[in-house]
Amino acid sequence: MQFLGVNIPNFGQQPVQKREYDNSTCLFVGNLSQTTFDGDLFKHFSSKGYKIKNARVMLDNSTQKPRGFGYLNFHTKEEAQRCLDEQPTSTLDGR
16 A cells, blocks of 8 residues: 555555456346345345345445345346346335
């Protein structure tokens, strides 16, 4: 790490690497209820047979309540496309 041209040691830590995201393996999920969280979203789609890497429901910073949308990250773009083709709509927590 450098600051104003001065080399600052990492004190034995590994250098931070940027994560690379592949948008072809990520799907937006909207119209979620206020009671749907990460685990609920993950369980719902993985129970339908999709190989999901992770699921994330976005939270309001001030209230920490779900904002009504999230993302599914799949292991492959083919799996994401299969989910999109087979489940263009799905009902979770009544929505």
